[in-house]
Amino acid sequence: MKELTQRQEQILELIKSNLELKGFPPTRADIAKTFGFKSPNAAEQHLRALEKKGVISILSGASRGIVLNESHSLKNIKNNEIPIIGLVAAGQPMLALEHVEKKLNIPETMFRDNADYLLRVKGDSMIDLGIHEDDLIAVKKEKECKAGQVIVARVNDEVTVKTFSKNKEGKIILKAANSKYSDITLDPKNEDFFLEGVCLGVIKSF
Amino acid sequence: MKELTQRQEQILELIKSNLELKGFPPTRADIAKTFGFKSPNAAEQHLRALEKKGVISILSGASRGIVLNESHSLKNIKNNEIPIIGLVAAGQPMLALEHVEKKLNIPETMFRDNADYLLRVKGDSMIDLGIHEDDLIAVKKEKECKAGQVIVARVNDEVTVKTFSKNKEGKIILKAANSKYSDITLDPKNEDFFLEGVCLGVIKSF
DNA sequence: TGTAATACTGTAATTATATACAGTAAAATA
DNA sequence: TATTTTACTGTATATAATTACAGTATTACA
Numbered sequence A, B: 001m002k003e004l005t006q007r008q009e010q011i012l013e014l015i016k017s018n019l020e021l022k023g024f025p026p027t028r029a030d031i032a033k034t035f036g037f038k039s040p041n042a043a044e045q046h047l048r049a050l051e052k053k054g055v056i057s058i059l060s061g062a063s064r065g066i067v068l069n070e071s072h073s074l075k076n077i078k079n080n081e082i083p084i085i086g087l088v089a090a091g092q093p094m095l096a097l098e099h100v101e102k103k104l105n106i107p108e109t110m111f112r113d114n115a116d117y118l119l120r121v122k123g124d125s126m127i128d129l130g131i132h133e134d135d136l137i138a139v140k141k142e143k144e145c146k147a148g149q150v151i152v153a154r155v156n157d158e159v160t161v162k163t164f165s166k167n168k169e170g171k172i173i174l175k176a177a178n179s180k181y182s183d184i185t186l187d188p189k190n191e192d193f194f195l196e197g198v199c200l201g202v203i204k205s206f
Numbered sequence C: 001t002g003t004a005a006t007a008c009t010g011t012a013a014t015t016a017t018a019t020a021c022a023g024t025a026a027a028a029t030a
Numbered sequence D: 001t002a003t004t005t006t007a008c009t010g011t012a013t014a015t016a017a018t019t020a021c022a023g024t025a026t027t028a029c030a
Helices: A006-021 A028-035 A040-052 B006-022 B028-035 B040-052
Strands: A056-058 A066-068 A081-085 A100-105 A117-120 A136-140 A150-155 A158-166 A172-175 A184-186 A193-205 B056-058 B066-068 B081-085 B100-105 B117-120 B136-140 B150-155 B158-166 B172-175 B184-186 B193-205
Touching: A006 A028, A006 A040, A006 A066, A006 B100, A028 A040, A040 A056, A136 A150, B006 B028, B006 B040, B006 B066, B028 B040, B040 B056, B136 B150
Parallel strands: A081 A117, B081 B117
Antiparallel strands: A056 A066, A081 A100, A117 A136, A136 A193, A150 A158, A150 A193, A158 A172, A172 A184, A193 B193, B056 B066, B081 B100, B117 B136, B136 B193, B150 B158, B150 B193, B158 B172, B172 B184
16 A cells, blocks of 8 residues: 555545544545635545545545545554563573563554564663663664664674664674764674664654 | 334434444435335434434534434544644644644553644754654643753744743743754743643654 | 656536425324 | 324425546656
8 A cells, every 4th residue: 555645644634533523524525624725626636546545435426425444444443562672681582571661552653664672772872863761762673774774783692773884895884873982893704793673763751 | 311213213223334334324315215215304304303312413414414422322442543743833723633644543651641742843953852853742731841841832823842941030941952052031921932732752763 | 857646726517415395194192 | 182293205405515627736756
């Protein structure tokens, strides 16, 4: 399913909230009025776009004949609980039960991809990217990553969060986002480097 | 509430099943067809009777404007969807539907308190706290706040995110978390200051 | 650089729908 | 027994709503 534009997302939200509040879908005129469109056809075309992208169905000829398709239906709120991982001691696997602080139900659409776990950050090596101590980073397990991505990796059995890149000789360079720390250069053949996952985002609490 | 006749019970059931199966209420013609009435007015009058007995409401002028009253309502889906608010133009209310990008189902335990909405950050005034452009801040509507808290406020109708404090004379001081910006001092009596809410946390996507 | 997709305005026709009015008839209720 | 309620038929009409057609302008994309 293609991604929705911001406007399409808004239209979809309006349909949902109309269903929730009033009990039935909006008309084209309702939509146009809400967003200030001067033509009901603007709404019509947004609906067609949503239908094309598979999020709604339009029942031809029926007034208010807008049906939310399965995944977007109000009824199914998916349970997507992922663990919050605290401090991981050297040599221990990431998802060992002992490290799980609690679980959080993270909506799939919160980050660009579905996260596998949340890792509580220790240290200040990534503050220039807005990642501070005790923040949670959303991590997706991956076997590969691209230059510039924020990753979670094991280096000699220690879990670390850094920005990934490679130099001309094919060596891995791990950069901290903090001028206090200098780069780590690793030879993937000799050194003990293991990619735990890619960082999708950050959750920060005040 | 008076008791329903058998026929009225049937009509009510039809409305419910129509809502469940199709997602919206039936028309008078739909009802008439289902029961074999030769006039839509038969359905109309049953609806009037149901309204009189308090089990439904009829929204005059709206097609399919049949609303089930509380006790007969179908849905009890408790989700915690909160809207993502994009750019809010000066003078406009925060939660106007037009600003809603989409909604996210945020678990109540994600932040220290339940957020009312997520606001997409514009500008770099809070980068020292790890809040960057396009991050989402989780906001709880509050009427009061404490010194040191990150708040969302209106200053002369513009929405702004700052750290809140007061000086000895009781004036409000809004601090940016960025040395580029200097403090804003406001006299709460004269200036147009309105507290939209308190920032509970940040969601950041890479 | 051309093409598709997005995001609308504007008009208008057709159909869908609500709803008023005028009846008939049986059953329930005061 | 008179009256209201229930349960319809039948007709008609205003308006609610869908939806086609003809445009314009901008942005995304290949």
